[in-house]
Amino acid sequence: MPTPSTLISETDLQNRIDEIAGEINRDYADSDLLICVGVLKGSVFFMVDLLKRVTAPVAVDFFQTASYGGAKVPGEVRIRKDLDLSIRGRDVLLIEDIVDTGYTLRTILDLLRFRGAKSVKLCALLDKVEAREVEVPIDYRGFPIENVFVVGYGLDYDERYRNLPYIGVLEEEQ
Numbered sequence: 001m002p003t004p005s006t007l008i009s010e011t012d013l014q015n016r017i018d019e020i021a022g023e024i025n026r027d028y029a030d031s032d033l034l035i036c037v038g039v040l041k042g043s044v045f046f047m048v049d050l051l052k053r054v055t056a057p058v059a060v061d062f063f064q065t066a067s068y069g070g071a072k073v074p075g076e077v078r079i080r081k082d083l084d085l086s087i088r089g090r091d092v093l094l095i096e097d098i099v100d101t102g103y104t105l106r107t108i109l110d111l112l113r114f115r116g117a118k119s120v121k122l123c124a125l126l127d128k129v130e131a132r133e134v135e136v137p138i139d140y141r142g143f144p145i146e147n148v149f150v151v152g153y154g155l156d157y158d159e160r161y162r163n164l165p166y167i168g169v170l171e172e173e174q
């Protein structure tokens with residue numbers, strides 16, 4: 001398999017995660033429990049590194065979606081794995097690897113609010129700004145990136161590359 005070229009180095013990722021954790025620690029200093037919801041599978045590496053730096057009391061849960069093949073419209077995002085925890089009356093932080101069109105996160109954010117969370121915020125490591133089709137406010141954003149297909153640090157190509165410690169780009173011809 002080809003080695004992806006580096007878009008964001010391991011050092012830059014870890015430095016930015018330090019900063020984001022600092023913001024979260026300030027914002028949730030008074031929270032009695034922050035429910036951190038990771039979107040499987042891509043967010044796992046980011047979530048682990050981030051939450052090791054968070055000092056507020058946290059609970060961890062996961063959500064997994066799948067899009068029906070073909071056209072992307074909001075109603076086509078399907079829940080593959082739902083939360084185990086109740087979020088009613090709780091502060092929720094949704095943690096995602098990348099926001100692309102926004103359909104997946106729009107659907108999850110609406111669902112979390114519908115279930116009566118006290119607050120819902122979004123933390124996304126990567127933001128493909130130009131690919132956005134539905135508006136999704138990102139409260140904590142790692143890096144804006146161009147509209148290229150990235151792998152590594154949780155992100156896959158056909159389930160490969162997730163364990164790269166950096167964000168890389170697979171060139172077209174590869």
Ligand code: 5GP
Nearest residue numbers: 098099100101102103104148149150155156
């Ligand atoms: P959205 O609903 O925002 O279009 O899609 C978000 C999901 O698409 C992400 O959670 C991720 O699984 C996938 N995705 C979007 N862009 C990329 C990319 O550049 N690389 C990889 N590996 N996955 C991506």
